[in-house]
Amino acid sequence: MKKTLLLFVGLVSIGLSACRKENTFDGPSINEINSKFAILESFKVDKATADFENSNAIFSARFNKIVSWKITIKGSISKSTKIISGESKVIDASNATWNGSTTLFPLFKTENCTATLLIASEDDSASTTISISKTKLLPSGARMVANFENGLDPKWTKFFQSGASMECLVKADNFAPEGTKYLNMGGTVNWDWLIGLVDFNASAYNSNVTFPLSNNPEAEYFNVLIYGDPDPKTNMTKALFQFKEDENSDGVFDPTKEDEYDYSVDVNWVGWRLVSVKYADIVTLVNGNPASPNGNKQHNPDKIGKISFLQLADPNLGFARCKIDLISFTQNKALDL
Amino acid sequence: MMNKKTIFFFVLALASLQGYSQKARKLSFIGGARSSVFSNALSVSDTLADTTTAKNNYGGYTLLDLGFNIQPNKQTEIMGMFRIKNNYGGFWGSGVQFDVRQLWVKGVVGNALRYQIGDLNLRQSQFTLYNHHADQLDSMPSVFKLQQNIVSYEQFYQNNTWRMQGANVDFGLSFSKFLKEINFNGFVTRLNATNFANVNERLMTGGNINILQSNQFRFGYTYNSTFDLKGTTANNNLFSNTIHTFDWSINHAIAQNTLKLAGEAGISNWNYTADTLAPVLNDYFVNAYAKLYLAYFNTHISVGYLNVGPDFRSIGAQSKDVNYNSPTLFFNRFTNNQQLRPITLIDMIGNDNIYNRTISTSLASENEVFNDILPFGLATFNRVGAYGKLQFQSKNKIHVQAEVYRLNEIRGQGSDALKAFSQIKLNSKIPFHTLIGLANKLEVQVGLRLQQTNRNSIYATENIDYKNLQVSLGMNYEIIPDLEFLAGFVQQQNNGNSFITERNDYSEVTYFRNSNYNLTQQIAAVGLRINFSPKAYLCALLQQSSYQDRSELNNKAMADFKINQFGLIYNILL
Numbered sequence: 001m002k003k004t005l006l007l008f009v010g011l012v013s014i015g016l017s018a019c020r021k022e023n024t025f026d027g028p029s030i031n032e033i034n035s036k037f038a039i040l041e042s043f044k045v046d047k048a049t050a051d052f053e054n055s056n057a058i059f060s061a062r063f064n065k066i067v068s069w070k071i072t073i074k075g076s077i078s079k080s081t082k083i084i085s086g087e088s089k090v091i092d093a094s095n096a097t098w099n100g101s102t103t104l105f106p107l108f109k110t111e112n113c114t115a116t117l118l119i120a121s122e123d124d125s126a127s128t129t130i131s132i133s134k135t136k137l138l139p140s141g142a143r144m145v146a147n148f149e150n151g152l153d154p155k156w157t158k159f160f161q162s163g164a165s166m167e168c169l170v171k172a173d174n175f176a177p178e179g180t181k182y183l184n185m186g187g188t189v190n191w192d193w194l195i196g197l198v199d200f201n202a203s204a205y206n207s208n209v210t211f212p213l214s215n216n217p218e219a220e221y222f223n224v225l226i227y228g229d230p231d232p233k234t235n236m237t238k239a240l241f242q243f244k245e246d247e248n249s250d251g252v253f254d255p256t257k258e259d260e261y262d263y264s265v266d267v268n269w270v271g272w273r274l275v276s277v278k279y280a281d282i283v284t285l286v287n288g289n290p291a292s293p294n295g296n297k298q299h300n301p302d303k304i305g306k307i308s309f310l311q312l313a314d315p316n317l318g319f320a321r322c323k324i325d326l327i328s329f330t331q332n333k334a335l336d337l
Numbered sequence: 338m339m340n341k342k343t344i345f346f347f348v349l350a351l352a353s354l355q356g357y358s359q360k361a362r363k364l365s366f367i368g369g370a371r372s373s374v375f376s377n378a379l380s381v382s383d384t385l386a387d388t389t390t391a392k393n394n395y396g397g398y399t400l401l402d403l404g405f406n407i408q409p410n411k412q413t414e415i416m417g418m419f420r421i422k423n424n425y426g427g428f429w430g431s432g433v434q435f436d437v438r439q440l441w442v443k444g445v446v447g448n449a450l451r452y453q454i455g456d457l458n459l460r461q462s463q464f465t466l467y468n469h470h471a472d473q474l475d476s477m478p479s480v481f482k483l484q485q486n487i488v489s490y491e492q493f494y495q496n497n498t499w500r501m502q503g504a505n506v507d508f509g510l511s512f513s514k515f516l517k518e519i520n521f522n523g524f525v526t527r528l529n530a531t532n533f534a535n536v537n538e539r540l541m542t543g544g545n546i547n548i549l550q551s552n553q554f555r556f557g558y559t560y561n562s563t564f565d566l567k568g569t570t571a572n573n574n575l576f577s578n579t580i581h582t583f584d585w586s587i588n589h590a591i592a593q594n595t596l597k598l599a600g601e602a603g604i605s606n607w608n609y610t611a612d613t614l615a616p617v618l619n620d621y622f623v624n625a626y627a628k629l630y631l632a633y634f635n636t637h638i639s640v641g642y643l644n645v646g647p648d649f650r651s652i653g654a655q656s657k658d659v660n661y662n663s664p665t666l667f668f669n670r671f672t673n674n675q676q677l678r679p680i681t682l683i684d685m686i687g688n689d690n691i692y693n694r695t696i697s698t699s700l701a702s703e704n705e706v707f708n709d710i711l712p713f714g715l716a717t718f719n720r721v722g723a724y725g726k727l728q729f730q731s732k733n734k735i736h737v738q739a740e741v742y743r744l745n746e747i748r749g750q751g752s753d754a755l756k757a758f759s760q761i762k763l764n765s766k767i768p769f770h771t772l773i774g775l776a777n778k779l780e781v782q783v784g785l786r787l788q789q790t791n792r793n794s795i796y797a798t799e800n801i802d803y804k805n806l807q808v809s810l811g812m813n814y815e816i817i818p819d820l821e822f823l824a825g826f827v828q829q830q831n832n833g834n835s836f837i838t839e840r841n842d843y844s845e846v847t848y849f850r851n852s853n854y855n856l857t858q859q860i861a862a863v864g865l866r867i868n869f870s871p872k873a874y875l876c877a878l879l880q881q882s883s884y885q886d887r888s889e890l891n892n893k894a895m896a897d898f899k900i901n902q903f904g905l906i907y908n909i910l911l
Contacts, residue, residue, distance in 0.1 A: 025749030026647065027846030030836060033751070034798040034851070066848065087848075 028066050028089075038064045043091070043117040043126035052100030052136040059096040061117060061126070063089050070118045071096060073130070077111040080104065091117075100136030102337050105225065105272030106177040108135055138328070142335065143212060145200050145307060145327040148181045155204035160196035163189035163318075168196045171323075177225050177272045178326050178337070185311045186321025193238075195311040195320050200327070202246075202305050209251040210305050213329055217280035217299030223335035227323035228269040237267040237320040238312040243282065246305030247295050253305055259295035260284060267322045276334030301329075363409075368402035368418060368911045371487070374425065375904040379668045383896040387672050394667040397425040402438055403911075413444040416455075450508045457505050458498035459524060461543055462601055464622055464645075465561040465580050466653030466696075468497045469714025472685070472707040473658075475738075476764035476784025478811020478825025480862045483876060484687035487908070491689040494658065499696050501526040501541070520547040528563060529698055535572045537565035539698055541653065556585040559603070563652045563698075574611040580604070580651050582622075593632040600625030600641075607650040607844075615843045620646030624715060626724075637728040647719035647748040650844065654716035656696035661704045663691040672896050680704070682827055682860040683882035683900055700844040705835050706856065709805060710742065710758040710788050720744045720758070736766040750838060751849045754794035756801060761787045777818075782811035790835065803833035803854070823864040823876075831856040855887040873909040878902070 041062035050057045059071055066089050073082040081104040086095045102108060110132050117126045138144070148170045152158060160168040166187030172180045189195050202211045213220050222241070230237055243261045244253040253260070262285040265275055279301050284293040309327070313320030328335060374397030381387045404418035418439035441455030460467055477485060493500035503526030511518045523544040531538040540563070547557040559582045565575040582603025589596045602623040609615035626641030661680055666688045671678050684691055685707065693701075703712040711717045722744030729737045740762040746755040762785070769779040785808050792801035811825040836849040862880030869875070880902045886895040 025752055027751045027838070027849060030751035030799045030849050030851075031794075031796040033849060 032065045035065055037067065037119070037122040037124065039124070039126070040064055043115075043128055045115060045128050045130050047130070049131045049133045050098075050100065051134040052132065053134040056100075057098045057130055058093045059084070059091055059098065059115065059117075059128075061091040063119075065089060067119050067121055070120070071115055072118065073098065073113050073115045075108045075111045075113050075132075078106050078109045080106050080108045082108070099336070100132065105274075105337075106175075107337060108132055110135060136337070139330055139336070141331040143329040145205075145211075145329065146183070146198075147179055147326050147328075148183050149179045151181070152183075152198070153204055155201060157199035157201065158197070159194075160185075161187070161189045161192065161194060163187045163195070166196075167321075175227065175323060176325070177227070182225075182227070182323050182325035184321075184323045186319075188318040189313065190315050190318035192315055193312045195313055197308055197310040200307045200309070203251075209246055209249055210303055211301075211307070211329075213301040213304060214331065215300060215302040217301050218278065219332050220279040220301040221276050221330045221332075221334045222263065222279055222282070222328075223274065223276045223330060224327045225272055225274055225325040225337075226265065226267055227272045227325075228267040229321055229323075230268055230270070231319050231321070236314050236317045237322050239265045239267055239322055239324065240308075240310040240312055241265075242306075242308040242310065243279070243304050244306040244308070245295060245300050245303040247300065247303050249303070251305070256294055259293035259297065259300070259303075261293065261299065264288065272323075272325075274335060274337055276330075278334075279329075363407070365406045366911060367404040367406055369490070370399075370401045370907075370909045370911070372399040372907040373397055373487075373904065375902060377667050378901045379671065379898060380901075381671055381896050381898045383672050385673055387896075389673050389675065390668070390671045395425075396667070399423050399425075404439060412446070413442065415442050416440070450506060452504065452506045454504045455502065456493075457501050457503060457524065457526065458493060458495050459501050459505065459526070459543075460496065460498040461545060461561060461653065462559050462582055462584060463715045464582055464601060464603055464624070464649075464651055464654050465559050466499065466541075466543060466651075467714070467716065468494060468499050468656075468658055469654070469716065470494070470497065470658050471712055471714040471717075472704065474784065474807065474809055474827065475762060475786065476766075476782050476809055476811075477686075478782055478809055478823075478827070478862075479780075479813045480811065480823035480825035480864045480878065480880075481686045481827070481860070483823070483864070483866070483906070484878075487906070488687065488689040488692055492658070492692045492694045499653070499656070500694050501528075501696075503527055503541075515550075517549045517551055519549070521545070522547075528696065531566075531569040533570060535570055537567075537572055537575060538569035539563065539565050539576070541696075543653075553588045554586070556583070558583055559601075561651065561653055574609050574615075576609050578605065578607045578650055578652050580606075580653075595630040595632075597628040597630075598625075599628065605649050605651055607648070609843075616845060618648040618650050618844075620648035620650075620718070622646060622649050622716075635730050635732075637726070639724075639726040641724045641726075642722075643715065643724060643744065644721045644747075645716065645718050647746075649716075649718045650700070651716055652698070652700075653696055655700060655713040655718070656693065657701035657703075657713070658692055659685065659704070659707075660691055660693050660697075661702045666690040668900065671898060676895065678898070679706075679884070679895060681882060681884050681900075682829060682858050683880070683902070686860065699842060700840065703838075705803070705837065705852075706805075706831055706854070707829075708788070709790050709803060709835065710744065710760045719746050719748055719750075721747050722758070733771050734768045735772075738762070738764045750846065751836065752792065752794050752796070752799040754792050754799060756790055756792045759787075759789045761785070777815040778813065778821075779815070780813045782809070782813075784809040790833075801833070801835060803835040804831070806830045819868040821866045821868065823866055824862065826861045827859065829856075829858045853888045857883075857885045857887075859883045869909075872911075874907075876906045876908075878904045878906070880904075 043061040046058040068087045070085040080102050082098060083103045084096050088095060100108060112131045115128050115130060151170045160166060168185045170181050171184045176182050185196050187195055202209055206212060226239055241263045245259045246253055247258045261282040263277055263282045264285060280299050283290045311320055377394040379392045400420060400422040402418055402420050404416060407415040416439060420436045420438040422434040439456050441453055443453035445451050503524055505524040507522040509518055509520040525540060525542045528539040528541050543561040545557060545559045549555045562579040564577040567575055580603055582601050584601035586599035604621045607618040622645040624643050626639050628637060628639040630637050665678055665680060665684050668678050680691055724742045727739045742760040744758040749755055764784045767781045769781055788805040790801055790803040794800055807829045809827040814822045816822055831854040834853045837852050838846055839848040841847050860882040862878060864876050864878040866874050866876040883899045885897045
């Protein structure tokens with residue numbers, strides 16, 4: 001029996017050896033990594049003029065070894081910037097496809113752009129140009145709540161405190177990240193948290209008492225562009241978005257019997273930033289702390305009857321300011337600008 | 338002070354209660370208490386004096402682990418252990434932690450089937466589920482072992498087990514003919530919980546059949562599988578890692594001596610169901626050895642053959658106890674550049690913060706500073722070669738252990754040339770009190786480990802010449818009964834160049850970072866320990882560790898630093 005076992009073990013070992021995959025080696029070649037860097041195929045883009053409504057632009061290049069690279073695309077008019085980066089030997093459609101989106105706002109316009117490839121470790125760079133004939137569209141299925149291109153809709157409810165240096169108006173200047181206008185809000189109110197608010201009522205958009213959203217909170221994403229410019233002394237601006245669900249569809253939100261979900265953003269950065277959140281991830285807040293909602297305790301995006309934007313500041317500090325634009329809902333994924 | 342008194346009287350009351358309850362055989366109390374205080378001082382030798390980070394750190398805690406062992410009937414045992422921990426400086430709520438530390442139920446069904454549900458300490462073979470402690474010093478001086486024991490207690494390390502939660506059953510069958518007995522064991526545990534969005538529930542199941550044909554012949558089969566549970570989220574990309582192994586052992590008596598032929602061989606599979614970018618890894622391993630016991634010399638000699646494929650993956654055996662990405666407990670950042678302080682010997686010995694309690698869900702990070710040759714113990718993939726071991730104990734209790742490994746890579750790493758590894762280990766424990774006739778115990782430990790890695794390629798840039806030498810020396814002297822003087826010293830020297838492997842989430846190699854080492858680490862400690870009983874002691878420790886990096890090519894050489902530490906540990910097991 002022992003001989004049989006030894007024979008069995010021997011046969012199994014030989015059998016297993018035959019199964020092993022014969023690769024040359026794992027990972028990139030170390031010799032290649034340590035060789036002198038060279039561009040084997042020059043940096044270029046597949047089209048001189050891009051129509052981002054219908055197609056993407058693809059950058060390409062090829063090197064003799066794996067390097068970290070960064071492509072920076074800058075709009076000549078908008079000054080918008082798109083950054084694509086990676087670590088590879090080849091730049092192609094798999095890692096350098098541009099759909100007209102933006103990394104640093106504002107959004108791109110119909111304009112000429114310069115794309116610069118930088119390989120920092122090798123102190124090497126290359127450039128090419130691309131012209132935008134049509135800018136990127138908002139994704140199909142996106143529902144716009146407000147882009148302020150037509151000013152403040154009279155059907156929205158507005159309230160602004162009468163504090164010092166108050167400014168709550170739609171502006172049209174170079175700050176506009178998308179289109180030509182945005183909402184600017186700011187001022188000093190040292191007796192209350194609220195600086196001002198805008199209620200976006202569902203009735204302003206359609207004849208229904210609720211927004212035309214699906215009933216799946218996992219599929220609905222709320223998006224907003226916020227420009228932060230915090231006062232260095234206070235560094236205090238809160239943008240609070242409240243989602244009030246009219247669960248019984250009576251056209252009235254009853255805070256004691258219906259759900260309200262709240263999304264609070266501390267605007268402590270400088271510049272425009274796209275803020276996105278899945279509706280299912282938004283919680284109820286009471287005095288800034290998570291709490292249980294008062295209605296059916298289920299996220300029902302199809303029941304949202306009112307979205308409120310409130311700008312807040314600690315009354316002890318008083319001052320707050322921010323700009324907002326492009327309040328929207330997208331389906332299945334966050335807005336990609 | 339009042340806090341300590343309260344705990345003392347509480348423990349006293351519990352001890353009395355334990356005596357009472359043991360008579361009834363229904364309820365007993367187990368657990369432990371510990372009080373520890375440490376003062377740490379950091380000194381940095383940098384080109385510019387470090388003025389931005391704190392140089393002194395004080396901390397400590399008192400904790401009580403209180404376990405209730407309830408036996409509602411002869412077949413059932415329930416265990417619940419709670420921990421109250423108060424960090425020094427926290428009073429009456431602030432800084433006090435209250436945790437459930439252990440919770441399990443075990444019992445016997447029909448006097449045959451044993452089961453345990455809840456917390457489990459699990460171990461299978463070295464290639465399926467095993468906590469190798471691969472980077473730990475084999476011969477740790479007692480003064481450091483004392484600190485390491487606290488880490489082991491905190492992380493539930495017992496005989497190479499991993500702490501898991503789930504259910505375990507085992508039973509055995511006895512036979513009168515052909516076979517002596519067959520033992521079965523099986524378990525299912527939860528590795529990570531779903532987040533209900535995109536992380537699926539991940540479970541581990543395992544089983545073992547052990548067939549004892551006679552006292553001379555035994556063989557077994559072991560199965561281990563880690564897998565994502567379908568449908569726990571909308572993510573249909575399900576991971577699985579399955580290992581099947583077969584092990585055997587044949588004992589043969591030759592006069593007074595015994596020859597044992599034993600080993601284990603198996604296959605593994607690693608795959609993701611829906612991710613087309615993820616590789617499917619299939620491979621095998623073989624570990625076979627012959628062990629001869631020479632009765633006259635009281636010596637064990639083994640020679641073995643090891644072959645672990647480059648694509649052999651086993652989450653349970655390739656998880657590491659040390660998480661090298663964890664922050665250190667103190668002086669996490671230092672120098673004016675806020676550099677991350679590397680994990681050093683002082684952290685490896687006594688910093689439970691860097692240790693994993695259970696297995697990781699992906700391939701754990703290696704650290705060639707501590708172990709370049711077998712970072713996952715015998716389950717280290719991409720190794721083939723031979724090893725030899727010798728274990729000897731003289732009549733006057735001198736204990737000597739030696740090991741030699743000669744291994745090679747099976748598949749090159751970034752090169753067609755293969756690395757060659759050699760490792761020599763030598764550990765000895767010498768009871769001087771028996772040699773020179775001292776009444777009080779005087780024991781000396783010495784240890785040495787030399788690891789060497791070489792690669793000779795046709796391209797000079799791919800060559801490797803890397804050495805790692807670790808020496809340790811320990812002493813344990815009983816001054817008077819129950820009062821011991823402890824001393825220990827460990828030095829680790831890393832020299833040469835090595836390529837650090839960077840991997841993606843699928844454990845595929847993505848890059849090799851060249852590192853040059855001229856690194857010396859030392860730790861020296863002295864301590865006095867008062868043993869109140871075999872289960873209770875008070876120890877005062879003074880230790881100094883140093884880290885000196887002289888390499889100029891190692892990206893940016895780390896600033897040299899020293900850490901001085903004074904500590905008091907009071908430890909009691911109930």
